[in-house]
Amino acid sequence: MSTSVLLFTRDLRVHDNPALAAASEADHVVPLFVFDDTILGGRFAAPNRVCFLLDSLADLRASLRELGGDLVVRRGDPVAEAGRLAKETHASALFLGDERSAYATRRLARLRGLDLDVSACPGVTVVPPGDLVPAGGDHYRVFTPYWRAWEAARWRPVADPPRDVRLPPGVRPGPLPRRADLTSGAPSPDVAPGGERAGRERMAAWLRADAADYERVRDDLAADRTSRLGPYLKFGCVSPRELAEASPDAVRRQLAWRDFHHQVAAAFPGLARDDYRPRGQRWNRDEDALAAWCDGMTGVPIVDAGMRQLHREGFMHNRARLITASFLTRDLGIDWRHGLRHFNDWLTDGDVADNAGNWQWVAGTGNSTRPGQTMNPLRQASRFDPGGDYVRRYVPELADIDGRRVHRPWTLPAARRRTLDYPPPIIDLE
Structure with missing residues (x-):
């Protein structure tokens, strides 16, 4: 009887999963997820993503059990764990999703060094x-x-979901770890459920x-x-x-x-580290300004609203991402890599390619055909939050300021400004 190993990486679903469909053609399938110590040891073990990942794996396990199988969970080196399970179950083939990051490419090359027929399937x-x-x-x-x-x-x-998934006899699925086993931080209070x-x-x-x-x-x-x-x-x-x-x-x-x-x-595997198109920028090293941006305390309401949404939800509206990134790199003149790192620490959808690509696009070092373009945050606020409802939702200090005045609290009378527990803008936008 034939046996295959299916290594889940970032394809945690049973619907339209070409790797799962191909692996399920064997008599037995070992659906495997490995908590990779290389990834968990870096910035990628962000609490929001760990929380979402555990939700997603619990849901995937439930779906596989409904199909008659289970999710085998291990921790360590994915290549070593996949090879060990393949030997234990006498598997002859291994399937996984086709990723093209630098790390995924190295992992695939190592997997192909095993005594297995390895297939990388589309789907990402x-x-x-x-x-x-x-x-x-x-x-x-x-x-x-x-x-x-x-x-x-x-x-x-x-790809249709398989009709059934048959785990080889004697394989221990293993428990899912607790969040505390994977990350020391707490997730955002309103992070979305995974799965x-x-x-x-x-x-x-x-x-x-x-x-x-x-x-x-x-x-x-x-x-x-x-x-x-x-x-x-x-x-x-x-x-x-x-x-x-x-x-x-x-x-x-x-x-x-x-x-x-x-x-x-x-x-360009260095997209998250190196300028895709170097422009010779000289970045500002203002640690106080960077901290104010990270904390949503720049005194520019539309920027602070975006940053606080990020902290509350592990998510930021796509327009707010552009505004906050432009403010950091263009108005404050701070290196895009600092912004990328902060987003990576909080975004549940912190994808290396998309996050780094978009940051470089805004900073003028990436694929933009208009590298000198700057977004004025006040004009952006007037256009995309004309009534100020977005700002009032995420900046409670300004919740009782009506209309467009909420975007320019520094124009309020001095006596009114003194009643606000909100900082003045760290730069002059007017």
Whole structure:
């Protein structure tokens, strides 16, 4: 009887999981997740992502049990653990999702050194990195021509969930660890629940209620009608391929941006460390200004609202991400890497390729065709939070200031300003 090992990494779902579908063609399957000490030992063991990951694994285990199998849980080196289980179960093949980060590429190379038939299957993106290559280049450096190629590409078919998953006899699944075993911090109070069930429910509800209006409302900060599917895409609880097929063009374009950043990161593995396009910037080393930005205490309400939403929810509205990143790099002149690290510490959807790609885009060192572009936070606030509802939601010190005055509390009468427990702006925006 044939046996295969399925190594879950960032594809924590049973719907449209090509690696699971392929592995399930064997008589027995060992669905394996390894808590990787290399990843847990770095900044990636952020409390919000650990909390979301544990939710997602518990949900995945429940789904596999419904199919007659289970999720085998180990901790250590994924290559060593996969090889050990393969020997114990006499497995001849190993399947996993096709990731292209520098670490995932090294891991795949080591897996292929095992005495196994190793297959990396698509599923992390709609179009795998490397499938679309411009004439005379190894990857697309500008989004618009990539978008045209992405639209014209033929997508793989959606993979059906397996009818059953049969674990070999004698394999101990092992318990899921506690959050305290993986991270020392506490998650944000309003962090989203993880898991495929939660993700598919959110996806269905958003497609039904808001997706058709996405182009019109996507930047409305107070409306908060974006999908919030980022964490479910990051952990693979929701299939980007399924979402793309069910979505209007404006949403598919955002998924194409996600794929674009992944193919950039595959071609430029240092995307989270090094300037993609060095511009010779001389960054400001103002530790006090950086701390004020991190704490949501810059005195610029639209910036502080975004940072405080991040801390409360492990999420920030996409327009607020642009505003806060532009303020840090353009107005304060602080290195984008500091902002990237802070976002990585808090974002539940902290994906290396997308997070680093977007930070470099805003800072002018990445793939933007307008590297000198700056976003004035007051104009952004006036345009995308005209009534001030977003600011009042996340900056309670300003909750009783009406209308647009909430974006410029420094223009209030002196006596009124003295009653606010809120700092003056750290720079002059006027």
